[in-house]
Amino acid sequence: MLTQHFQLLAKYNTLANRKLYEACTQLSDDERKQTRPAFFKSIHGTLNHIMVGDRTWLGRFEGKAMPSTNLEAILYDDFDELWQVRQAEDERIENFAAGLTEEFLSSSIQYTNNSGRVCNDPVDLLVAHFFNHQTHHRGQIHDMFSQTTIAPPSLDMHRIIRP
Incomplete structure (x- = not known):
């Protein structure tokens, strides 16, 4: 069932963010904010x-x-505040996933993208994108960690979810 899959992704998202933010605490504020060859700098x-x-x-x-x-x-310029808000947002995401229904996932959403184009896309595709977007950018952060003296944390889903 797709709802269960998205609930698993929400749990993974929470745990992966926790690992990533814990690794970030090992960096100084200057290191976290250092301009690097990355899309969001x-x-x-x-x-x-x-x-x-x-x-x-x-x-x-x-x-x-x-x-x-x-x-x-x-x-959030302050990392500690960002980390607090991240935890609350991850709880919000898990609650969202817990409330998903097949009816909602089979509907569509109209929205304006970053180019100003109005799109009308299936919700199941957009929820998949939502989780993929987070994973994609965590991967970029993982790469930026390799440019520091701190080893990037393992974010492999099967390792994080495993009991």
Whole structure:
């Protein structure tokens, strides 16, 4: 059942974020914010971008008009505050996944993308994208860790989910 799969991805998301943020605590604020060859310029910038994406998609899933604007916004300059908010957002994501229904997943959502184009896409595709987006950007952060003296954490799903 697709709902169970998305619930598994929500749990993985929470655990992977926890591992990633715990690794980030080993870096100084300057290291987290250091400009690197990455789309969102730094570990901190990419962590904020993931939050922007999560809020945008969850808002759309709740029926709100959420344009894809200001994708590079630094919502939280303070890492400790960002980590606190991340934990709350991950709980929100798990609650969202717990409430998914096949009826909702078989519907579609109209939204405006970051190019200003109005799209109408199936919800099951968008929820899959929602989780893939997080994984994609955690991978970028993982790569940025390799540019520091701190070893990147293992984020393999089967290792994190395993009891």
